[in-house]
Amino acid sequence: MPSFRHFILQQRVLHLYRSAIRASRCIPDPRNxxxxxxxxxxxxxxxxxxxxxxxxxxxxxxxxxxxxxxFPGTRC
Incomplete structure (x- = not known):
């Protein structure tokens, strides 16, 4: 059974993935x-x-x- 620390780390992974999705909006080419x-x-x-x-x-x-x-600056 995962510990509380594992739960916190899982939330950090999800936050990081969402950040990557937001930052990728600056990439103009949809394929890239x-x-x-x-x-x-x-x-x-x-x-x-x-x-x-x-x-x-x-x-x-x-x-x-x-x-x-x-993505050095997440602002596009």
Missing amino acids: RTETLGWFRAEIERNRHLTDTVAIENQLNAASREIRQL
Whole structure:
């Protein structure tokens, strides 16, 4: 049974994914936007099996950095 910490991390993953969706609106080409979101979702799915909270936090931090690099200013 997942702990409270797992629940909090799950919410952080969802928040990060929503942020990526919002930030991707700045990509003018619909095909590139779809590919970028598909790649991000695949990364989330690839790490779905993780249960160690430290490993999950490390993946979240890495994904946050990648989003900031891909979309430096979320304003279009």
